[in-house]
Amino acid sequence: MSLVNFRDPAVLADPGARWVRPGVLHRSAQPFPAADAAIVEQLRTAGILTVIDLRGDAEADAADWAAARADGVDVVAARIQPTGEALDAAMRAMTTDEDLGAFYLLMAESAPAAVKLAVEAAARPGGLLLHCAAGKDRTGFLTAILLDLLGVPAEEIVADYARTNAALTQIFEGLAERNRNALNDYQAGSLTVPRPLLEAPAGAMAAFLELVNARYGGTEGLLAHCGVDAATVQAFRAKAAAGTAAEQSAEVTA
Template structure:
């Protein structure tokens, strides 16, 4: 088994090589059920040297990346916790796609240290893999912020996010098997997962990017709020951006 929802956003978002170096940023869902030799082979083939695990404390397991660690791939735990009273309240009232975008910003604001750690880890040598549980929400907004730092247009960032729709059936099958007890607890508590959280709607990511611009003046402002300094932002750009002299069109 290989990673679900695995992709290099540059391949489809930037095929002409205008903004993002291919092979630098990758995204996926968590390994189902844990990593194995096939997944390590997949990571090595993509040149991935750092895995940034965005899952919360209750979701992650040390065994998940045991094979990857043994192969010399570093795993950075940048824990964006999926629930706190404010996030849970937002989930329970969510009905519109734009509210999912607002939820993403709330998650970033709720765990600024994790956002900071993730962006700092993205500057390390070699390819990087961002993942959470589904590879949709936390992975989605962190990937969006990194792509925005590289100058990728908003419509392309939105399109990359929405591509997760193609993998949702496989993602939810894996999550249901791994998290059966947690799902049963939600059911017993009469919690209904809001429709936007079960999808990857383009409107959610569009709303997130608009909110970041409106509230912080752009991605750099939000990252500064999270404690990311300008040297880290520049280091990521040096690593991942396509220099103007290399732009093919």
């Protein structure tokens, strides 16, 4: 089967290719149940050379991407653990979309080494795929950071994040089949997960971006806090910014 919630944000968030080169950045949920020949072909067709797996240690399985690795895809484990004392407390207190946005920033701040590793991997040549479990939360805020670095307006970043709502039923069914405890048996309808975590509310991503600006002066400031150097940010922009390919071609022929 193909990857769930798979998309190139540039196609929808930036259809005029004003900020992002199409084919560079992709996002999805984790493979269900594991990458097979169809998923490997999907990666190959999209030009994806690097998969950045943002799941925590307890969520990931080495078999998930074995077929992709065998096909030459590099899989980078940038582990953002979804639990811990501060995160657990924030989850228990979560009631609003804005709380979810604050939770995203807390996840980023709690895993600076993983954020750094993910952004460094994103700067590598070739197409990349970001994913976590649902392809919504950790994938959402990392994608938002990368799109913001390229100058995509906040409203377009928020809209891309909210598009995951259309895939949530399929995502949750896949997660429940793999690990029913993770969603308190979604299929039986017994849910205790906070409501915002079961959605991709636009307000959560808007709040995340606003908090990053207020606390760090923007995504570059947050990345600097996580140890990402300016050269890595520039390398990602040189690879992914719209117009880069044409400019490089002109330089070669000049």
